[in-house]
Amino acid sequence: MKKDFHAYPLLFLLLILSAVLPGTAVCRAETNVFENFSKGLGGFEDTYNFTVKDGCCYFKGDGSNSASFIFWKGGTNPSASDAPLPEHSNYFKDFNVSATVSFESGSSNVGYGFFLCFQKNAVSGTDDYIQFLIAGAGYYYISKTQGGKPAEALVPWKKSDFVQKAGENRLSVIKAENLFSFYLNETKVEELSIEGFAGGAMGLTMSNLIDSHFDNFAVAVTALYTEAQKDKAVSDAQAAKDEIIAGLNAEIAGMYTQEQMDAAIGKYDPSRDGKVGLEEAIHALRQCVK
Numbered sequence: 001m002k003k004d005f006h007a008y009p010l011l012f013l014l015l016i017l018s019a020v021l022p023g024t025a026v027c028r029a030e031t032n033v034f035e036n037f038s039k040g041l042g043g044f045e046d047t048y049n050f051t052v053k054d055g056c057c058y059f060k061g062d063g064s065n066s067a068s069f070i071f072w073k074g075g076t077n078p079s080a081s082d083a084p085l086p087e088h089s090n091y092f093k094d095f096n097v098s099a100t101v102s103f104e105s106g107s108s109n110v111g112y113g114f115f116l117c118f119q120k121n122a123v124s125g126t127d128d129y130i131q132f133l134i135a136g137a138g139y140y141y142i143s144k145t146q147g148g149k150p151a152e153a154l155v156p157w158k159k160s161d162f163v164q165k166a167g168e169n170r171l172s173v174i175k176a177e178n179l180f181s182f183y184l185n186e187t188k189v190e191e192l193s194i195e196g197f198a199g200g201a202m203g204l205t206m207s208n209l210i211d212s213h214f215d216n217f218a219v220a221v222t223a224l225y226t227e228a229q230k231d232k233a234v235s236d237a238q239a240a241k242d243e244i245i246a247g248l249n250a251e252i253a254g255m256y257t258q259e260q261m262d263a264a265i266g267k268y269d270p271s272r273d274g275k276v277g278l279e280e281a282i283h284a285l286r287q288c289v290k
Contacts, residue, residue, distance in 0.1 A: 033074065033219035043074020043090070044203070044217075056215045061106060061208035069115060071203040072217070083120040083127075084201050092117075093199035094222040098172035098183075099214050101134070103165075106210030108136030113171050119200035124148035130197060131205065132173055132182055138163045140189065142182060146196055155190055162187050176222060 035042040037052045044050070044057065050070050051058050059068065071082055075089020084091040101112060111133030118129040126148040133141045140163055142155040162184040163169060172183035178197070182190040202219070206212055256264075264282075 032221050033072065033217070035072075035074075035217040037215060043072050043078070045071050045073050049208075056213045058211075058213040059112075059206045060211050061206065064208045066208050067111075067205050068208055069203060069205045071118070071201055072219075073201075079201070082118065082201060086199065090201055091199055092175075092202055092219065092221065094176050095202075096172065096174045096220040096222060097202060097218070098170060099204065099217040100168050100170050101204070101214045102168045102212055103136040104211040104213065106136075106212075107207070108165075110207035110209045111135050111141055112206040112210060112212055113140075113204065114173060114202065115205045116173060116175070116202045117197040117200040118202065119197075121147050128197065129200070130180070130194065132171060133205070134163050134169055134171065134184070136165060136210070138165050140182075140184060142190060142192065144194060144197070154192055154194065160184060160189060162189060174222070 033043065035044065036055060037057050038055050040052050041050070041057065047068070047070055049060050049062060049068055051060075057070075059070075061068075071090070073079065073090050077088055078090045079085065079088040086093070097114065097116070099114070103112070111131075112135075113133040114131065116130045116132070118127065120126070121128045124147050128146045129144075131141070131143045131145075131151070133143075135141070135157070138161070139157045139159050140155070141153065141157045143151045143153050145151045164185065170183075170185050172186070174181040174183075178193050178195055180190075180192050180194055181188055182192070204214055204217075
């Protein structure tokens with residue numbers, strides 16, 4: 001059966017075009033929040049037990065069996081309340097948030113870390129939020145508080161070697177619609193689908209039974225494309241590929257006779273990693289230009 005050389009440039013071009021055309025793009029992100037506390041609290045609210053010194057934000061617990069929260073209320077249009085609306089600069093929908101937290105002293109069995117998607121529940125009027133916490137003993141914990149109900153442990157306290165018992169821990173959470181990915185020191189430890197948390201405020205929470213500090217709070221806002229936008233990007237990318245491939249095939253047809261192309265195909269050996277065989281076939285064609 002006669003082979004058609006026109007198919008082989010397609011293999012080569014797909015390797016290149018797949019890296020540069022937007023066919024698989026689904027999101028874009030930019031860093032728009034970064035607090036390193038070099039000039040005070042920055043966008044964080046001023047609360048009595050959080051203070052800035054030596055370029056870090058320090059928390060000193062009051063010894064009670066409760067937790068303290070510090071909200072980020074920065075940007076060009078922050079909400080005066082703790083529950084911003086989508087038009088406020090401290091309302092985050094899809095994001096990648098990270099911060100470095102450090103345990104100093106106190107109980108090693110209580111939590112500290114992030115609260116996310118903080119918002120007033122439209123029905124109950126109570127606070128809805130997600131927490132991602134670690135404890136000095138080497139555990140992490142993920143929970144949701146929703147609709148006025150007690151906190152629900154999505155991941156009960158879980159021991160992990162990725163929690164550094166002494167020193168700094170880098171906590172990160174990536175949210176894309178209802179999918180949340182949780183990271184400890186750059187390693188993903190959980191990925192959960194959590195319904196009912198479109199967005200809201202964020203910040204850090206600390207048990208009042210510890211002293212700790214945190215630094216380098218950063219948020220990259222992720223804007224997801226709609227399905228229609230993604231489908232159009234894929235369609236446009238395929239059309240661009242087809243146009244380039246058609247042009248190359250026309251150029252090849254004008255450069256070589258059918259006999260020359262058939263001879264080159266005879267040197268194509270897909271068992272040799274495909275790419276190697278294709279390179280040999282192209283080299284053979286170059287040796288017999290009209």
